[in-house]
Amino acid sequence: MNKNNEASEFDYIIVGAGSAGCVLANRLTADGKHSVLLLEAGPKDTNLWIHVPLGYGKLFKEKSVNWMYQTEPEPGLNGRQVFQPRGKVLGGSSSINGLLYVRGQHEDYDRWRQRGNAGWGYDDVLPYFKKAENQQRGADKYHGTGGPLPVSDWRHADPLSEAFVVAAAETGIPTNPDFNGATQEGAGFFQTTTRRGRRASTAFSYLRPARKRPNLHIETSALAQRILFEGRRAKAVEYKQEGRVRTVRARKEILVSSGAYNSPQLLQLSGVGPADLLKQYGIEIVLDAPGVGNDLQDHMQVRLITRCAQKCTLNDVVNSPIRRIWAGVTYAALRKGPLTIAAGTSGAFFKTSPRLASPDIQIHFLPFSTDKMGEKLHALSGFTASVCQLRPESRGSLRIKSADPSVPPEIRINYLATETDRRAFIDGIRILRKILAAPALKAYAVAEVDPGLKVQSDDELLDFCRRTGSTVYHPTSTCRMGNDPLAVVDQRLRVHGIGGLRVIDASIMPDLMSGNTNAPTIMIAEKASDMILEDAR
Incomplete structure (x- = not known):
């Protein structure tokens, strides 16, 4: 003592x-x-x-x-910190x-496991994911109940986030109700x-x-x-x-x-x-x-911002005093509504090339837009979809x-240090643009605000990634x-x-x-x- x-x-x-x-x-x-x-x-x-x-x-x-x-200043991101x-x-x-x-x-x-770490293959770690989990949807082969960590579905109906999932299906990306189940590939809603x-x-x-x-x-x-x-x-x-x-x-x-x-x-x-x-x-x-x-x-993300035709985004809630009060009251009374939005409502996992064994891109869809995460939301009605490369080679x-x-x-993270990483972002943005132009989003998507459709060539897209790419905090x-x-x-x-x-x-x-x-x-x-x-x- x-x-x-x-x-x-x-x-x-x-x-x-x-x-x-x-x-x-x-x-x-x-x-x-x-x-x-x-x-x-x-x-x-x-x-x-x-x-x-x-x-x-x-x-x-x-x-x-x-x-x-x-x-430190990142060479692959134009020397930005x-x-x-x-x-x-x-x-x-x-x-x-x-x-x-x-x-x-x-x-x-x-x-x-294949790299010599016995006991760390998927079949070895699955029991620990299940042990931790209290899955709202109940227990099954991939999920557990009764663990300390609550895992829940989103408590807010959002037509925009739903339209993204339908739009992805229209471009050939299957709908997946559970990214943590049999397979990750597809589009659907994130659990939180x-x-x-x-x-x-x-x-x-x-x-x-x-x-x-x-x-x-x-x-x-x-x-x-x-x-x-x-x-x-x-x-x-x-x-x-x-x-x-x-x-x-x-x-x-x-x-x-x-x-x-x-x-x-x-x-x-x-x-x-x-x-x-x-x-x-x-x-x-x-x-x-x-x-x-x-x-x-670390995972890097590049965010595409689209102007929305309808006033159904979080920007519209935040920029309207009445709707802002409504959101606060809804949350205080019911623990529902826009204040329950996580850092991705719906999303998708897909391959940029058929040669790949599993998805190399994750999309986070968000019914709001801002210049930088954590800063003021735009005055316009807008939504965001970001491209994240899942397995960067950069070290x-x-x-x-x-x-x-x-x-x-x-x-020092050295984002975009390899050709594989640069290619994944260029191809990922092209696939995301196809989803955003699909029929299901026609009623919402007016125009791409950032980078804007003037940015088309590989070099222009890569330059956009270098100018705006940021971390996904992983x-x-x-x-x-x-x-x-x-x-x-x-x-x-x-x-x-x-x-x-x-x-x-x-x-x-x-x-x-x-x-x-x-x-x-x-x-x-x-x-x-x-x-x-x-x-x-």
Whole structure:
């Protein structure tokens, strides 16, 4: 015990209370046998907008709950820096994200297994997706009920979003009622991590039920400074809270769940990383691990904006005081209406080439339009459909810029660095344009506002991508799992060459999966919890 009469030793210390950390905190304390400390750099999740689905727009640039990172100037995007919001609050990015529940393709996980990661094929991970889930539609071969995470259908009838699905079918893209079922390909509605019209972050779904357990201790506004080692075994975490540095010891293991940016940053600050980088900042080298911060991947999106013939978009609601009040009252009374809109209402997954085994493009359809996500909606009636390439070949890196933990790291993603990536966007935009011109959308689509139909050639389309492309907020793979010299963790998520230390979050993904990353991150933490408890026995 230290002089504040707080325990300074726990069985497990979890660094980061995000999509993975909250899952671990719940599962590792459930049997009452292990004491767990959960450290979160941000505050409690009391901000009102966290709990309203459409509130993600308000949290986009809200410093109190958001790391607000920026990339370095991106060569493939005309030297632009790309804003990278990440959750800094209980629930992490699951408290500020777009709420879409998308698992990716069966093939993604089989590819992980084929790369030597035994136990990570689709058949291995499906039970953990089901275990996490409380599926509104009921249980079946692909879905579970009774898990902590509510997965729900959208609670607002929107003719525009429905017309998009019909338009896709008119161009030959099959209608798919479940992107997370037998196959991902097709057009349909996204499901969301919501419960009765409210956001279900992991802080809500996993941490809240566990908070009263005497063996779980949660510290907020606690920024991890570094991990302390005895030889090559992780033994303690130093964290800063209210200006004071505290040290806590782990009897069993330290679990780093700080996300694809903060996990490699913490390892590097602690002396586990590329030796040349650590020397540069005078950090004592515990282990020369060149893969830490390597292989950064992210999904990029390019958004097409269309002027709408009817005043049925969210722009029209927001720009009309009466309709805005109606939307607020509808939400307050029924938890329905426009305030339940996630970062995609309907969408599609398709192949840009028949040669491909599975879809390489995801479309997010949204019944509103804006110049930049998180900014004011347009005065015109407009809607957005964005093209996202699912499996980019481009790779980047995450490297510390200082030995000071409060200095943001250097983020390089290298969007559009390969010909495959550039081609996918050009072809993806052409296919999306066909959908937007299909008969079902004729009653709505007046004209393409951005980029506008004057932009037609491959070079013009690529230039549009370079000028306007931005992130879909899915960074991964900076502490990736594998057996090769640049892999950071093994198939049980233990850091190679170090004892008592695991990384458990999206950074361990061997490569970016084909879809949104929140559901897979929760699955990873569910699976990791079982492995940790097995190893403890």
